[in-house]
Amino acid sequence: MIEILLKFIEIIVFPGFIFIGLLSLFYEWIDRKFYAKLQNRVGPLYAGPHGILQPLADFIKLLSKEDIVPEAADKILFTMMPIIFFSLSLLITLNLPITSIHGIISFKGDLIFLVAMLTIISIVVYVSGEVSTSRFATIGAERAILQLLGYEIPFMLSLISIAISSNSITLSEIVLAQKNIWYIFTPNIIAFIIFLITGQAELERIPFDIPEAEQEIVAGWIVEYSGKKLALFRFGRDIETLFIAGLGATLFLGGPLGPVIPGLETLLYTIYFIIKSIFILLILTTIRAIFARLRIDQVLSISWKYFIPLSLIQLLIVRVIY
Amino acid sequence: MKKPGVMVGEVYRNLFRKRATILYPFKEKDKVHLPDGYRGRIEFYRDKCIGCQICSRVCPVKAINIIEDERGKRPVFMIYRCIYCEQCAESCPTKAIKLTKVFENIAFEKEKLFVR
Amino acid sequence: MGFIIPIGPQHPVHPEPLLMKFNVEGEKVVGVDINISYTHRGIEKAMEYRTYLQGIYLAERICGICNAAHTTCYCQNIEQLLGKEPPPRGNYLRLINEEMGRIHSHLLWLGLAAHQIGFDTFFMYVWRDREKVLDLIELMTGNRVITSYNTIGGVRRDITPTIIEKIRKNLDFLEKRTKYYKKLVNEEPTVLMRTQNVGILKPSEAVNLYAVGPVLRASGIKHDIRADDPYGVHDEVPFNVITYDTCDVYARILVRIDEVLESINMIRYCLDHLPSGSFKLRMPIIIRPPKGESISRVEAPRGELLHYVISDGGIKPYRYKVRTPTLANIPATAKMLTSRGDYEVYIADIPIIFGSIDPCICCTGRVLFIDIEKNRRWIWGYDELVRYSNKRFERHD
Numbered sequence: 001m002i003e004i005l006l007k008f009i010e011i012i013v014f015p016g017f018i019f020i021g022l023l024s025l026f027y028e029w030i031d032r033k034f035y036a037k038l039q040n041r042v043g044p045l046y047a048g049p050h051g052i053l054q055p056l057a058d059f060i061k062l063l064s065k066e067d068i069v070p071e072a073a074d075k076i077l078f079t080m081m082p083i084i085f086f087s088l089s090l091l092i093t094l095n096l097p098i099t100s101i102h103g104i105i106s107f108k109g110d111l112i113f114l115v116a117m118l119t120i121i122s123i124v125v126y127v128s129g130e131v132s133t134s135r136f137a138t139i140g141a142e143r144a145i146l147q148l149l150g151y152e153i154p155f156m157l158s159l160i161s162i163a164i165s166s167n168s169i170t171l172s173e174i175v176l177a178q179k180n181i182w183y184i185f186t187p188n189i190i191a192f193i194i195f196l197i198t199g200q201a202e203l204e205r206i207p208f209d210i211p212e213a214e215q216e217i218v219a220g221w222i223v224e225y226s227g228k229k230l231a232l233f234r235f236g237r238d239i240e241t242l243f244i245a246g247l248g249a250t251l252f253l254g255g256p257l258g259p260v261i262p263g264l265e266t267l268l269y270t271i272y273f274i275i276k277s278i279f280i281l282l283i284l285t286t287i288r289a290i291f292a293r294l295r296i297d298q299v300l301s302i303s304w305k306y307f308i309p310l311s312l313i314q315l316l317i318v319r320v321i322y
Numbered sequence: 323m324k325k326p327g328v329m330v331g332e333v334y335r336n337l338f339r340k341r342a343t344i345l346y347p348f349k350e351k352d353k354v355h356l357p358d359g360y361r362g363r364i365e366f367y368r369d370k371c372i373g374c375q376i377c378s379r380v381c382p383v384k385a386i387n388i389i390e391d392e393r394g395k396r397p398v399f400m401i402y403r404c405i406y407c408e409q410c411a412e413s414c415p416t417k418a419i420k421l422t423k424v425f426e427n428i429a430f431e432k433e434k435l436f437v438r
Numbered sequence: 439m440g441f442i443i444p445i446g447p448q449h450p451v452h453p454e455p456l457l458m459k460f461n462v463e464g465e466k467v468v469g470v471d472i473n474i475s476y477t478h479r480g481i482e483k484a485m486e487y488r489t490y491l492q493g494i495y496l497a498e499r500i501c502g503i504c505n506a507a508h509t510t511c512y513c514q515n516i517e518q519l520l521g522k523e524p525p526p527r528g529n530y531l532r533l534i535n536e537e538m539g540r541i542h543s544h545l546l547w548l549g550l551a552a553h554q555i556g557f558d559t560f561f562m563y564v565w566r567d568r569e570k571v572l573d574l575i576e577l578m579t580g581n582r583v584i585t586s587y588n589t590i591g592g593v594r595r596d597i598t599p600t601i602i603e604k605i606r607k608n609l610d611f612l613e614k615r616t617k618y619y620k621k622l623v624n625e626e627p628t629v630l631m632r633t634q635n636v637g638i639l640k641p642s643e644a645v646n647l648y649a650v651g652p653v654l655r656a657s658g659i660k661h662d663i664r665a666d667d668p669y670g671v672h673d674e675v676p677f678n679v680i681t682y683d684t685c686d687v688y689a690r691i692l693v694r695i696d697e698v699l700e701s702i703n704m705i706r707y708c709l710d711h712l713p714s715g716s717f718k719l720r721m722p723i724i725i726r727p728p729k730g731e732s733i734s735r736v737e738a739p740r741g742e743l744l745h746y747v748i749s750d751g752g753i754k755p756y757r758y759k760v761r762t763p764t765l766a767n768i769p770a771t772a773k774m775l776t777s778r779g780d781y782e783v784y785i786a787d788i789p790i791i792f793g794s795i796d797p798c799i800c801c802t803g804r805v806l807f808i809d810i811e812k813n814r815r816w817i818w819g820y821d822e823l824v825r826y827s828n829k830r831f832e833r834h835d
Contacts, residue, residue, distance in 0.1 A: 333559060
């Protein structure tokens with residue numbers, strides 16, 4: 001009985017929903033502040049000390065705005081899409097090994113499960129765009145699926161090269177295989193670069209924020225959502241950012257491993273995980289700052305001409321060495 | 323194929339530079355410096371005015387009214403209409419009108435927007 | 439198929455309202471229809487109710503950013519009617535003001551073009567450096583954007599040696615930063631991918647559709663009012679007319695960046711050779727030009743600007759007409775935005791193509807009525823427009 005209660009607290013409070021929610025808002029603050037400092041300006045400043053409560057203030061403000069549903073849209077699907085998006089993002093983040101080598105949900109083969117869930121999230125994006133029945137949303141949804149054709153294969157190939165190096169497709173075993181040396185210092189470095197770039201495409205940030213291009217199609221597939229639904233979409237996007245940063249830390253930087261004092265393991269593992277995922281997040285923000293936005297046909301041509309051959313070369317290298 | 327990411331060096335150097343934003347008006351109100359000759363709010367010297375009414379005729383937006391007081395005719399300026407063009411100061415033959423550096427010209431009472 | 443997308447009057451990237459309806463197949467644009475009559479302010483009619491001196495301030499506010507060009511054109515027009523010329527020092531100071539306005543306008547446009555291809559960091563850096571130009575303009579004229587520096591017969595203020603010193607120091611800084619931006623545009627692959635071979639306007643089409651300004655010069659045609667029909671002291675101050683011949687958005691960016699460098703050199707030449715003397719003529723308070731008409735042309739930052747005045751001997755003009763450069767570039771834009779033959783336009787290219795002509799829609803709206811049977815042309819002013827709109831939207835209860 002006590003175990004069920006402890007497991008319940010673990011899922012809801014720490015390191016479950018509330019912890020992940022607050023951590024993802026903190027990561028959005030770091031992203032915005034770092035992006036602003038790279039551009040020689042200030043960023044969020046007035047909500048809380050140094051603007052740290054700004055993402056929470058944005059979320060609460062959106063919850064109180066008016067909720068408008070277009071007349072021609074399918075009401076049931078239109079209301080369900082933000083909820084599905086948000087819950088899928090939370091679901092996949094529960095797999096990350098934050099406080100110990102196992103995540104809260106952990107089973108054999110969960111790397112394949114995570115990749116499948118990411119594809120389903122892209123399909124949810126497509127359905128949300130199509131069900132809005134607005135011209136801009138239709139174009140945004142179609143661009144999201146075209147972009148999925150571009151980045152998904154290099155993404156999976158880079159994950160497969162990590163799986164081959166550690167001889168397993170379970171996250172906890174991949175973390176354990178990095179006990180001696182982290183994968184970023186081995187010949188897996190090409191996989192790291194491809195993971196960063198395709199992760200940026202997964203999260204739809206510049207240079208790949210084509211489905212949501214503000215200048216051309218006025219917010220793309222998200223254009224008809226307002227009020228609570230928009231709040232859930234943005235929050236889900238933040239949690240997905242935490243997921244990609246955490247996945248990068250798990251697969252390439254050794255997850256929560258580091259020098260420990262026995263007894264304080266949970267706390268130290270969490271701190272190491274947070275530091276490593278912030279490092280990946282800062283690299284993602286730098287990529288966001290130094291490039292212009294690409295066109296959709298250019299994304300597909302770059303992806304098939306450069307990324308896929310590079311990841312196949314990486315697979316050959318890893319197969320020969322390990 | 324050129325090397326991508328040309329801006330990386332510049333962008334990281336900007337991390338350590340001081341910010342380019344002035345935090346006006348909540349924190350750094352005194353860091354705004356205006357040069358001499360800035361065209362702000364009108365200031366009027368009554369003793370130099372001779373009542374020729376040139377300023378009222380030259381103003382492009384009709385922001386100057388002429389009234390009569392104990393020493394003769396004199397203008398009244400409506401700041402809420404003024405476009406800060408300085409034509410009245412330039413055309414005044416006795417230089418009785420001057421433009422100062424005050425640029426915060428909003429008020430809750432209409433009386434503050436007249437220069438008498 | 440025929441899916442019509444409106445890039446409508448309210449849009450996050452276009453700061454001024456106009457309506458463009460695009461006929462789209464998938465991601466390719468097949469046809470376009472432009473409607474520019476959303477901002478009509480009745481300035482030409484308002485000019486008829488103001489004296490010539492008051493009209494300077496109205497002409498200045500036709501376009502906030504090209505205001506130096508509009509006042510230069512207006513003052514030249516009235517001086518031609520009166521038959522007078524400003525003194526040499528006045529002419530040199532007018533040129534410095536005009537070229538500073540050109541630097542300001544081109545830097546502002548460069549930031550906006552970077553924003554339209556999604557490169558926000560570049561946008562922020564260019565606008566941070568533009569603050570230096572605005573500080574210089576404020577030092578010289580008293581205000582940042584609407585300068586009110588020209589008057590009929592010369593300029594209104596003189597320039598002191600401290601100001602000249604500050605201008606020289608800041609011009610060196612601006613030259614260094616502009617050269618860095620030119621290197622960035624030439625070397626960053628994502629910028630090159632978005633701007634090369636996009637928005638092509640062949641030289642024959644540019645001449646047939648009467649394009650003006652940097653749009654014309656980026657198609658290889660050497661035409662600049664400052665060189666072909668010099669006004670003021672442009673025949674004494676040496677400069678190069680910049681042309682590139684790749685005819686796309688990339689060429690237009692490079693033309694404008696090079697024009698900034700040319701303007702910096704022109705200002706330096708003027709400061710070195712500034713003549714002494716008075717800076718404006720002595721004019722009466724009420725200006726009453728003789729009967730007649732006059733035309734004056736000026737190279738605004740966006741292209742060729744034309745003002746036309748008819749005077750009937752009174753203190754207010756009888757008729758004043760303005761033709762702004764963006765109006766002349768709109769047919770060329772419609773041509774650039776349609777796919778023809780091998781050349782394809784995607785939806786993603788629309789903002790940068792439209793932004794590359796440097797649109798200033800607030801100057802553009804002129805409603806001109808043409809009655810072909812009776813062979814009459816007339817323009818409506820503010821009162822007539824109000825009456826027409828009230829009558830049209832009256833409820834029939």
